[in-house]
Amino acid sequence: MKVDFIDVIELEEDEKTKKKGRRKVYNCSFCSRETDHGYDFEESNFYLVGVSNKNQRNFFWDQNFKMPICPLCRLIFMCLPAGAIKRTQRSGESVYNFVNLDTDINSLYKINSNFRNRLSSADNPFKEIMLDLIGEMSQKSTWTLQNILFIEFTLADRKGTLSYLNIPTYKANFFCDSRVIQSFGGIYDRQFQLDVMDYILTDRDLKYLVDKQIRNSIKQERKIGGNQCYNAIKLRFFINSYRKGSVDMSSKRLYFAYNEGQKIGKHLNNNKINAMAYKLLNAIKVGNRSQFFDVLVRSYMGVECEVPRVFLNVYSEKDMDFESVAQAFVAGLVSSKEKDENKEEN
Numbered sequence: 001m002k003v004d005f006i007d008v009i010e011l012e013e014d015e016k017t018k019k020k021g022r023r024k025v026y027n028c029s030f031c032s033r034e035t036d037h038g039y040d041f042e043e044s045n046f047y048l049v050g051v052s053n054k055n056q057r058n059f060f061w062d063q064n065f066k067m068p069i070c071p072l073c074r075l076i077f078m079c080l081p082a083g084a085i086k087r088t089q090r091s092g093e094s095v096y097n098f099v100n101l102d103t104d105i106n107s108l109y110k111i112n113s114n115f116r117n118r119l120s121s122a123d124n125p126f127k128e129i130m131l132d133l134i135g136e137m138s139q140k141s142t143w144t145l146q147n148i149l150f151i152e153f154t155l156a157d158r159k160g161t162l163s164y165l166n167i168p169t170y171k172a173n174f175f176c177d178s179r180v181i182q183s184f185g186g187i188y189d190r191q192f193q194l195d196v197m198d199y200i201l202t203d204r205d206l207k208y209l210v211d212k213q214i215r216n217s218i219k220q221e222r223k224i225g226g227n228q229c230y231n232a233i234k235l236r237f238f239i240n241s242y243r244k245g246s247v248d249m250s251s252k253r254l255y256f257a258y259n260e261g262q263k264i265g266k267h268l269n270n271n272k273i274n275a276m277a278y279k280l281l282n283a284i285k286v287g288n289r290s291q292f293f294d295v296l297v298r299s300y301m302g303v304e305c306e307v308p309r310v311f312l313n314v315y316s317e318k319d320m321d322f323e324s325v326a327q328a329f330v331a332g333l334v335s336s337k338e339k340d341e342n343k344e345e346n
C-alpha cells in the first residue's frame with residue numbers, strides 16, 4: 001500500500017522539480033494536475049467504476065480512450081469503499097451504500113451516519129431515509145431532494161454491480177407538497193408506509209399495493225384500515241398528477257368516493273361488504289369498468305339511493321382516473337366495518 005499508492009505521490013512531486021521540461025506529461029482526467037505515471041482509469045485497476053477502455057472506444061469522444069489519472073486521485077479512488085456503508089442483505093450478500101448530497105462534508109457525514117443507524121436488512125434501504133427527509137421537510141427544499149443520489153454497489157468475485165437512484169424534479173415537487181406529507185402521516189402502519197415509499201421510489205404503480213392491502217384488511221390478516229389505504233390512493237393520485245404535470249390536482253373526487261363507500265357500507269353487514277368488495281376489486285384489477293359499475297349500481301339500488309354523478313363521469317370519460325376513484329370507494333366500503341378502528345383514525 002505504501003509503496004504502490006503513497007510513495008508514488010511523493011516521488012512524482014520530486015521528479016517534477018528535477019526533470020522539468022524533459023517529461024512527457026498528461027493531465028489527470030479528474031483533477032487536471034500534470035502527471036507522467038502512465039496510470040489510466042480503467043476496469044483493470046478500477047474495477048466496477050472503470051470500463052474496459054480499449055474495447056469500449058465508442059464510449060469516448062473521438063474514440064480517444066486514454067483516461068490518465070494522477071497518483072493522488074488514484075489513492076482517493078482506492079479509499080472509496082471505506083466511505084461506504086456496508087450492510088448484509090437477507091440473502092447474506094454484502095452491499096455497500098452511500099448517500100450523496102451537494103453539500104458540505106459535515107452534512108454529508110451526518111446524513112450517512114443517520115443512514116447507517118436506520119439501516120435494516122431491507123432490500124431498498126433508501127425508503128427509510130426518504131421518509132425521514134420528508135418528515136423534516138420544512139428545512140429541506142425541492143432543490144435538496146433533486147440533488148440527492150443514492151449509490152449502491154456489491155463487490156462479489158468480479159460480478160459486482162453498481163446502481164444508483166436519484167429523485168427526478170417532478171418527484172421532488174411531489175415530496176414537498178404538504179398534502180403529500182399529510183397523506184404519508186395518515187398511514188400509521190410503519191411497514192405499509194415503507195412499502196408505499198418503496199413503490200414511489202422505484203416507480204411501481206401503487207394500485208397493486210393498495211389492492212393487496214385492501215384484500216388483507218378484508219381478511220383481517222393485518223390490521224390496516226380502509227382509511228390508511230385511502231391515503232395511499234391519494235398518494236397515487238398526486239404522484240400521477242405530478243408526473244403528467246396536471247394543473248388540476250384536487251383530490252375531492254377521491255374523498256367523495258371514499259365517503260360514498262362508507263355510506264353504502266353502513267347499510268350492509270360484514271359478509272355482504274366483503275363479498276361486494278372482492279367483486280369490485282376484481283373488476284378494478286382487470287380494468288373492467290362496466291363490471292365495476294354493474295356491481296356499484298346494484299349496491300345503490302339495494303339501499304335505494306341514487307348513483308352519484310361522479311361515478312357516471314368516471315365511467316364515461318376515458319382519461320379520468322378510474323382506478324383511484326374506484327379503489328377509494330372500496331377503501332371506504334371496507335373501512336365502514338372497522339367500527340372500533342375508526343375512532344383512532346379520525
Ligand SMILES: [Zn+2]
Nearest residue numbers: 028031070073
Ligand atoms: Zn488527479
